[in-house]
Amino acid sequence: MGRLFWKCFLILLLFITVTVGCIIGATSLWRWAVPEQRSFEAEKLALVQQGVATALAYDDTRSARRMLQGWPQSSELPSPYVVDDNDRDLLGRPLAATELASARRHAAASAPFSQLIRSENGHRYLLFVRGSDLQQMQQNAHIKPPPPLLPITTAILISLLCSALLAWRAAKPIRQLRWAFRQLANGRLETRIRGSLGRRRDEISELAGEFDGMAQQLQQLVGAQRRLLHDVSHELRSPLARLQAAIGLARQRPDPARLDSTLERIEREVVRVDTLVGELLTLARLEAGSxxxxxxxxxxxxxxxxxxxxxxxxxxxxxxxxxxxxxxxxxxxxxxxxxxxxxxxxxxxxxxxxxxxxxxxxxxxxxxxxxxxxxxxxxxxxxxxxxxxxxxxxxxxxxxxxxxxxxxxxxxxxxxxxxxxxxxxxxxxxxxxxxxxxxxxxxx
Ligand SMILES: Nc1ncnc2c1ncn2[C@@H]1O[C@H](COP(=O)(O)OP(=O)(O)O)[C@@H](O)[C@H]1O
Ligand SMILES: [Mg+2]
CATH class of the missing domain: 3.30.565.10 (Histidine kinase-like ATPase, C-terminal domain)
Structure with missing residues (x-):
């Protein structure tokens, strides 16, 4: 992984962590500050208590018992008690006399979660939550901070993953460009990169376009140079071959009578080579800039x-x-x-x-x-x-x-x-x- 990757990664990680931290902080503060949020359990309790109270108002103790039995046993949600005319709990749970007395007091004072119900047949029921349970529930609601480890760990993991992914994506075109430059430097002039970047339209894709243009021009230039070299060698070869033939012939048959014409031929070929080299030099001078x-x-x-x-x-x-x-x-x-x-x-x-x-x-x-x-x-x-x-x-x-x-x-x-x-x-x-x-x- 290159330096760019780590830079992007760290910046993104910082950004995401701060954002997620702020969100968690704000949520906790909100839960802490808004009372309705704190007493969510209390709302639930009140709701079930209302259901039980309605059943009792019609002496439907069967339904009331069912509801109480179905109530989850947890320290956060206390189970309400229902005491009938004979001071017995509907579910047969033991109750201290002092608890009963204080429940009656609370019900008389219309305290929350204590209620005296008179049924249509004239029965009386005392529906209440024990004081100690109520206290525990309220304490839980007040003290209990949002369990911090799970959201924070999840947030960190997600930030790490997102940062790595985004940084990898951000650094990817640069990696591709680097690869393309290396290919070009190794003489693979047919390398093009714009197509591999997909449909993106930004500075990177413009850079890739420039690279492709440059590679194409280099390819054309090198191709032209290669062709030129090939043509030059080809053009030089014919007069040189004729020169060689003339010299060879003169050596084989050193005929003084034909010497003049042989020399003339050699001179002609030398002039031709000289002209070609002269023209090539002019061309090279012009190619290099005038x-x-x-x-x-x-x-x-x-x-x-x-x-x-x-x-x-x-x-x-x-x-x-x-x-x-x-x-x-x-x-x-x-x-x-x-x-x-x-x-x-x-x-x-x-x-x-x-x-x-x-x-x-x-x-x-x-x-x-x-x-x-x-x-x-x-x-x-x-x-x-x-x-x-x-x-x-x-x-x-x-x-x-x-x-x-x-x-x-x-x-x-x-x-x-x-x-x-x-x-x-x-x-x-x-x-x-x-x-x-x-x-x-x-x-x-
Ligand atoms: N006026 C012309 N009419 C017809 N063909 C021409 C004319 N001028 C140039 N050409 C063509 O272009 C080619 C290149 O010309 P040039 O570079 O001057 O080379 P060269 O004269 O050495 O052959 C010539 O070989 C010829 O085929
Ligand atoms: Mg000409």
């Missing part, structure tokens, strides 16, 4: 124009066209190199995928403190369900050979670069076919 990226004031429209110009040069070679339109300038303090790479990749993609003879349209306009850029091509476009995923690392949509030159890291880097500037990038199908990539960037 706090270390140097920022400078740059006109982004001018930057775009320069990239569009370069792309136009490249596109022309394939009979394609790049059209750029912008209004004014948009100067912002940015990581210029990162944004350059982001824009360049999006535009190069468009040039790469747009159909021969078609053109890529680049539009830049500012509204308020936002710069909106659209890069639209007339290529094959991207299926609806891949429009989001294409920004994930190593994802190449509908791989059919034409996109083989890249690693699928360009858009992943672009998205992180733009988001690290507080911007947003998304891809949409273009009316009339093709893809339209929209970028918005704040002035900051």
């Amino acid at each position: 706090g270390s990226v140097a920022r400078e004031r740059v006109d982004l429209v001018e930057l775009l124009a320069a990239i569009a110009d370069d792309a136009q040069f490249e596109a022309q070679a394939h009979g394609r066209d790049v059209r750029f339109a912008a209004d004014g300038e948009f100067v912002a303090e940015v990581g210029a190199e990162l944004l350059y790479r982001a824009f360049e990749n999006v535009i190069r993609n468009a040039v790469k995928y747009t159909a021969d003879g078609s053109s890529v349209d680049i539009l830049a306009h500012s509204s308020g403190d936002q710069l909106h850029i659209t890069v639209a091509d007339r290529g094959p476009g991207v299926p609806e369900d891949a429009l989001q995923d294409m920004f994930e690392p190593f994802l190449r949509v509908g791989e059919d050979g034409q996109g083989r030159s890249g690693f699928g890291l360009g858009l992943a880097i672009a998205r992180r670069a733009i988001e690290s500037h507080g911007g947003h990038i998304s891809a949409h199908p273009r009316d009339g076919g093709g893809l339209e990539v929209r970028i918005s960037l704040p002035a900051q």
Whole structure:
């Protein structure tokens, strides 16, 4: 049991004990203070005496005797005596003359529990409770405190039980949370706890909800990292295998005439590995946060124009066209190199995928403190369900050979670069076919 359990337990125990103590105290005080409560036995006695008196009034001694015989024999409830004309008790109980004399006196003075009854046939009965019995009964009623041990023991036991139960219930969700945190720390990222708390709606259930959210995000992040690691290894493997093959071949047949081409091949693969590692490093840098990226004031429209110009040069070679339109300038303090790479990749993609003879349209306009850029091509476009995923690392949509030159890291880097500037990038199908990539960037 944890400390929280004991804290709750002690607080509840104290609370319940005090409450129960107060209730017992108040009840005792009430019993003590209210006379009717004290003479409950006397009320009972008076009632039976009245019954006996009524029977005697009709000389029904049989019923009176029955009633007296049925009266419990206890020191708390004395049994009344009935003396007839011959001074004999109805039940034949012995009676001292002095007791009888004092009973007659009491009856004459109409004292409680002493009564002279004249029946309808003219018989006289003296119905009374012996003075000593009466005294004993009154003393019992006065002195007798409520038997304290039983209610107190019961109260303590019930308090202990209730406190333990309530404390256990109060500490239960905390125990469950602790268990969940431990599971998470042990790498079980699929651990969720909200469901196990049932229908409760309080701060604890909110905390459990937060925990579930955190666990889910961790699971996604770790899953993404694992996938990335897997993809990286996979991507590195192919050029390295080709390198190994080329070196092995050169070793087996050291033909000076083919050395040049072998070296060229090796160099190509090395450049490919180098490019991949470079892109991965950029991605890792962006994932870790761009706090270390140097920022400078740059006109982004001018930057775009320069990239569009370069792309136009490249596109022309394939009979394609790049059209750029912008209004004014948009100067912002940015990581210029990162944004350059982001824009360049999006535009190069468009040039790469747009159909021969078609053109890529680049539009830049500012509204308020936002710069909106659209890069639209007339290529094959991207299926609806891949429009989001294409920004994930190593994802190449509908791989059919034409996109083989890249690693699928360009858009992943672009998205992180733009988001690290507080911007947003998304891809949409273009009316009339093709893809339209929209970028918005704040002035900051
Ligand atoms: N303009 C486009 N038209 C059609 N598909 C595109 C376009 N731009 C990107 N894609 C798809 O998205 C994938 C990821 O792009 P990117 O991250 O730039 O990687 P890479 O260019 O290295 O293949 C590409 O492989 C391609 O399948
Ligand atoms: Mg690309």
